[in-house]
Amino acid sequence: MNAMKINFSGKDHIVALYVGLESINRLRSDEKKKLKDILKSGDIPYYWATSKYLEYDPGLYVFSEDSSLKIPFFSDNEIRVVKLHPLSYPVKFLLKSLIDYKVRKELEKVEKIGENKEGSIIYRFVNPLFSWPLKEWPIYKFYRRVYFRIEHIRQLGGYDASGNPIYIDELYLLPTMDLQVTTEVSLGNIVERTNNWDLLFLLINKRIIVREERKQEIGLLIDINRKKKTASIQLSKESVEVTLDKVYLQTNPTWYGNFLNNIGSLFNSSYDKLLDSFGLMTYRYEPTQGAQKKRKAFRNAPAIYLEHLERIAKEVFVNVFPISYLDVNYTISEHFIMLEEV
Amino acid sequence: MLGENFFSLRFGGNNPHIIPKRGLIDHGPFRRIEGSLRVRFIRPEGILEEQINKLKDVLLKGNDKFPGGFEGVYRVKLEMLKEVIIRKDKLGNPLNDDKFKKILCEDKELSVKPIYVIVVPPYPRWFKKSPYCLLKAYLTRYNIMSQMVTFETLYTKSLVDTAFNMANAIFAKAGGEPWRLWNKVPSFSGSGERVIIIGTGLSNVPKEPGHVEYNRYAGFVVLYSDEGQLLSIKTFVTEYSRESALKELKRVIIESLNKFSVGKEVDIIIHYSGKNIGGLEEKEIAETLKEIERARDIRVKYIVLRIITNPLYRVFSLSENGYPPIGLYIQIGEKLILTYTLGSFSGMVPLGVPTPLLLSLRLSNIPLEKVDREALVASICEFARLNWRGVSVFNREPVTIKYSRLLAYLAASIKEEMRDLDLESLPSDRAWFL
Numbered sequence: 044m045n046a047m048k049i050n051f052s053g054k055d056h057i058v059a060l061y062v063g064l065e066s067i068n069r070l071r072s073d074e075k076k077k078l079k080d081i082l083k084s085g086d087i088p089y090y091w092a093t094s095k096y097l098e099y100d101p102g103l104y105v106f107s108e109d110s111s112l113k114i115p116f117f118s119d120n121e122i123r124v125v126k127l128h129p130l131s132y133p134v135k136f137l138l139k140s141l142i143d144y145k146v147r148k149e150l151e152k153v154e155k156i157g158e159n160k161e162g163s164i165i166y167r168f169v170n171p172l173f174s175w176p177l178k179e180w181p182i183y184k185f186y187r188r189v190y191f192r193i194e195h196i197r198q199l200g201g202y203d204a205s206g207n208p209i210y211i212d213e214l215y216l217l218p219t220m221d222l223q224v225t226t227e228v229s230l231g232n233i234v235e236r237t238n239n240w241d242l243l244f245l246l247i248n249k250r251i252i253v254r255e256e257r258k259q260e261i262g263l264l265i266d267i268n269r270k271k272k273t274a275s276i277q278l279s280k281e282s283v284e285v286t287l288d289k290v291y292l293q294t295n296p297t298w299y300g301n302f303l304n305n306i307g308s309l310f311n312s313s314y315d316k317l318l319d320s321f322g323l324m325t326y327r328y329e330p331t332q333g334a335q336k337k338r339k340a341f342r343n344a345p346a347i348y349l350e351h352l353e354r355i356a357k358e359v360f361v362n363v364f365p366i367s368y369l370d371v372n373y374t375i376s377e378h379f380i381m382l383e384e385v
Numbered sequence: 386m387l388g389e390n391f392f393s394l395r396f397g398g399n400n401p402h403i404i405p406k407r408g409l410i411d412h413g414p415f416r417r418i419e420g421s422l423r424v425r426f427i428r429p430e431g432i433l434e435e436q437i438n439k440l441k442d443v444l445l446k447g448n449d450k451f452p453g454g455f456e457g458v459y460r461v462k463l464e465m466l467k468e469v470i471i472r473k474d475k476l477g478n479p480l481n482d483d484k485f486k487k488i489l490c491e492d493k494e495l496s497v498k499p500i501y502v503i504v505v506p507p508y509p510r511w512f513k514k515s516p517y518c519l520l521k522a523y524l525t526r527y528n529i530m531s532q533m534v535t536f537e538t539l540y541t542k543s544l545v546d547t548a549f550n551m552a553n554a555i556f557a558k559a560g561g562e563p564w565r566l567w568n569k570v571p572s573f574s575g576s577g578e579r580v581i582i583i584g585t586g587l588s589n590v591p592k593e594p595g596h597v598e599y600n601r602y603a604g605f606v607v608l609y610s611d612e613g614q615l616l617s618i619k620t621f622v623t624e625y626s627r628e629s630a631l632k633e634l635k636r637v638i639i640e641s642l643n644k645f646s647v648g649k650e651v652d653i654i655i656h657y658s659g660k661n662i663g664g665l666e667e668k669e670i671a672e673t674l675k676e677i678e679r680a681r682d683i684r685v686k687y688i689v690l691r692i693i694t695n696p697l698y699r700v701f702s703l704s705e706n707g708y709p710p711i712g713l714y715i716q717i718g719e720k721l722i723l724t725y726t727l728g729s730f731s732g733m734v735p736l737g738v739p740t741p742l743l744l745s746l747r748l749s750n751i752p753l754e755k756v757d758r759e760a761l762v763a764s765i766c767e768f769a770r771l772n773w774r775g776v777s778v779f780n781r782e783p784v785t786i787k788y789s790r791l792l793a794y795l796a797a798s799i800k801e802e803m804r805d806l807d808l809e810s811l812p813s814d815r816a817w818f819l
Contacts, residue, residue: 044715045699094664160660163697192697196718217697248506248536263508277477279512298537327737340736345699345707348738352699382700382715384386 045352046194046215046380047360049130049138054370056126057134060114062103064093066121078116087112088140090133097132097197106137108369129371130212135193138214138366138373139164142191145363153189153359163192166359167223173320175296176312180236182303183296183317185324186223189359191216216375218356222324224294226252230274231287237309243267243274243287245302252291253278261293296321353379387712391763392730393567394770395612397460401567403731405776406549408564410452413460416562421462422455423499424555425492427469427485429476429536433504436539441465443548450545451552458549459556459563466499476506479516480523493527500555501531504539518798525799526806530558530817550775554819557773566613566767570654573760574686574751577652580611581645582764583638584785585670587630587661588793590622601800602630602661603793606637607785608645613771617641617813620796631666635673641813642677653687654764656785658694667748674750688749688756692765692786696743698723705729709739714762719753720746724762726769727779735779742782774819792818 070078082089082105090104104125105114114122127133143164147155153166166189174181193214200211228236230243230251244267251264253276262276262283273284296303296317307314315331318338322328326344331337341347357377364375393401394408395415402408424444428437445465447454455463475482492498501524508515517533524531532555538547553563570580584607589599602623608616619637623629655670667689678685700715700723701707708729715723727739742765746753768783780787795818796808811817 044701045697159695161693161695161697190697194717198718219697219699250507250509261509263506277508277512279509297541300541325737340734342734343706344734344736345701345709345738347707348699349701349707 044380044382045219045349045356046217047356047378048376048380049193049214049216050374050376051129051371052374053367053372055129057106057129057131057137057369057371059125059127059133059137060105060107060112061100061123061125062105062114062117062121063123064101066117067103070116074116078114081115086140086144088137090136092133099131099133104133104136106140106368128212129373130195130214132195132197132212135195135214137368139193141366141368141373142193142216142360142363145366146359149363150359156188159190161192163190165190172222172324175317175320176307176310180228180310182226182228182233182292182306183294184225184227185320186225187220187324187355188223189218189220189355191218191360193217215380216360218352218360220352220355224296224321226292226294228291229254229288230290230292231272233306234272234287237306239305239309240267240269242302242305245305246292246299249299249302250293251276252293253283253285253289254291255285255289259291264290349379386710386714387759387762387766389712389731390568391712391767392770394564395567396564404778405553405564405770406450409458409553409776413458414556414561414563415565417459418461418556418559418561420497421464422459422555422559423464423466423497425466425468425488425499425501427471427479427501427503429504429506430470430473433536433539436544437504439544440534440539440548440551443545444552448545451549455552455556459552459561461556461561477508477516478514478519479503480519489524489527489529492529498527498529500558501529502551502555503531503533505533505535507535507537518795519802521795522799522802522806525811525817526803528812530555532558532819550777553776554774554816557816557819560815562614563773563776564613564771566611566771568763568767569611570764570767571611571757571760572652573654573688573757573764574652574755575757576650577686578648578650580652580654580760580764581616581642581647582609582611582768582785583607583641583653583655584609584783584789585634585638585655585657585662586659586786586789586793587634587666588659588789588797589625589661590793590797600625601797602626602633603797604630604634604637605789605792605796606634606641607792608641609768609771609785613767615814615816616645618792618811618816618818619813620792620808620811622797622800622808627665631669634666635669638670638673639677643681647681647683650684651686652760653685654761655687655689656692656764656768656783657689658692658782658786658789662691671748671750686749686751688751688761689747690761690765691745691747692783693743693745694782694786696723696741698741698743699738700725700741702729706734708734709741712762712766714758716758717743722746722758722762724765726766726783727781730778733778740781773816788818 088106092101168187171184173185175183196213198211200209262278266275304314319330328338366373396408397413400412471479505516587604590601592598592600605620621633700709709725711728711730713725722744727735769780771784772780
């Protein structure tokens, strides 16, 4: 399983500042938002619990190596110092933040691009794996994306002399990866570069993207006006006419076979090469061999993916360990855990 | 790991098979349709003529992969009615096309209505006036089932695969049952006489497509028996208030369950996905089941499962080229189970690297240590094989959650287009939304 065990040495606890739910509840929603913004912008790790989980009371747990840290909006008597086990549930939020901080500061080859809905952090390798049709004029760019989250597991370790259960807390780092495809050349740019208007008519009735300033919307290409250099597009609510420099292809190249085949032949970079790379990098298809046109499904996709993922996990995450925090030293296993059939 | 018997399907004459296509070809569907089935193609003028004619030909006559066509596979006569050709300028809304309007007027008066196969441009479904939603909404009012096929599908996909997938969905919409489960989902409590599987969901519907301002909730409740018989589908749309949505959810669960006899002791497994159902809704579902228990004097044991469809976990096998076996499950802590609905299966493997599902055991009225985990995993893995939208061997999500978004959006669009249409009048015994 793609889980790497996190171990610790040194002190047997982590100190955190804790604010109870009653104190938090007296804040207005804009104040709560401001508090979160302050903590995030200061790279201050925290765990915001709205309900009790395991033995941890709801409230705000703030982690800081600076013992004089003040938490805005709360008076001193509302803040308590609590000691947490270095592998406890709240500490997973601290570790997530510490790892993210080190990856951002120490690794230039990846950039953070955000978090997904489940709160996993996403990075992207700065250099694309593949560009098409030309490196210097890429309609498509393929990037490797890497995700991670910290999972807390509580196992029953046995019972003490009085028959009470003894629990063992464990933390694991879970890395995964996928492919990000971007399109960076507009239809306006394509027609400028190829001087071939007929090509654009192959995109009629296809889905495209309209990008304006920071917004983008999916639409259906209805018509091209060569004289005005515009496209008529049906958007979700209305029909619009926009200049071609605002119109882009969507990120799945297989939707534009005929069009991209023609583009490829103009730049001596075949559409097959694009599909081969797409198939390989999504672990779905093996490259076509010679004249054989039918694509063959990858027969050992998970095995190859595993090999790549282990390499990338070492490159990105193992590299930033050991991590020290308030006299606790964290290390990580270099290998994924093995499961046994029960 | 679940045994292979959990993945067999039941076809005509109670014959089992693990591959839907083969099961249908060899034994026919589990439950046939009486009489004949009528289909009318609605297609655009001047384009895709060759592909559409070939598609019709495969449906009528079949070929080596679809032997005997629709009639050969589904054991019911298929009548192809005269097609309607839509003018190019009316493609965005065929309801404005005179020929279409005239035929529709005639068809809606028929006692046995044809199923329309409509070739539509690839408008995203969430477009406010997309032909997909517009036509579905309009035709549903007259109890005319429709099967949409996009230009893209006809241009890029294999016609035989398209024909087989379409045929299966058409057959199900006409009231047939292509297959059921071979193995019943076991009782998770160990004492349930019957097991009912409920899929539910709640979606917030944006005021305008693609926007983040919401003005309605759309929800659904779908009920299946332990052998995969579709018992009931109900949808609702409410104003954008949690209380209203909860009230409707409760009403629909009660109404759906009250239609069926469940014996003296029943196990209920509830599947949901997404974040719109939270602690409050879970508790309300539990209260609703308690109410049913009291009112009907039966013993209900329930468990609520939240299905996380995109977890970061991956498991690799040291053999089989790394593919985890289908039906593999791993307990993570007390309340989580990771399971693979896709993986190596009887020598077959899916495309790419399979992603597991993570099941979170949210709420139950029996102690979790007494819950049979294998029964819960069976409810997920077996129900992933019940997708009648096509005939593929592999499906990742159980049908109880697969169509949540589709159903919710369709219900919301239908309500928007036909404000006076009562969603209660939609067929509750067949998968009209496929």
